Amino acid sequence: MITHLNSENRSRRRRTIFLGMGAALIAIAVVLVGCSSGSTTTTAAPGGTPTTGGGAAGGGATVQVNMEGMAFSPQTVTINVGDTVTWTNKDQAPHNAVAVDKSWHTSTFSTGESGSVTFTTSGTFPYICTIHPSMTGTVIVQ
Secondary structure (H helix, E strand, C coil): CHHHHHHHHHHHHHHHHHHHHHHHHHHHHHHHHHHCCCEEEEEECCCCCCEECCCCCCCCCEEEEEEECCEEECCEEEECCCCEEEEEECCCCCECCEECCCCCECCCECCCCEEEEEECCCEEEEEECCCCCCCEEEEEEC
16 A cells, blocks of 8 residues: 555656646746747947837938848948947848947847847947857947
């Protein structure tokens, strides 16, 4: 009889573990879906902490940079203060754009997704894809 109870307890314990693992997987899936909105906008004050939102609400222009062939195209863009750069992933691999000085970044996005950064100060801002560090680009803000 003791063996039967131990076996029953082990069975319950296994079911509890499997249910817990299932719940954890569902929670992870919900988080991942919530994080892949397809588009992000970041207002960057280089040298400071980026804040999400804003976009080109100030009336600035938007410049498009594609991520394709494991490269940024065009590799260098020149914009004015208040303008927005939008990166669109046209590769099969996920990409992001992150300032070398870490002052701004996009989220990581999959094929067809995009992200934007609005630049609020002038300067030259080299950036990379942190997933593929050989992908480099530069934003020049006048």
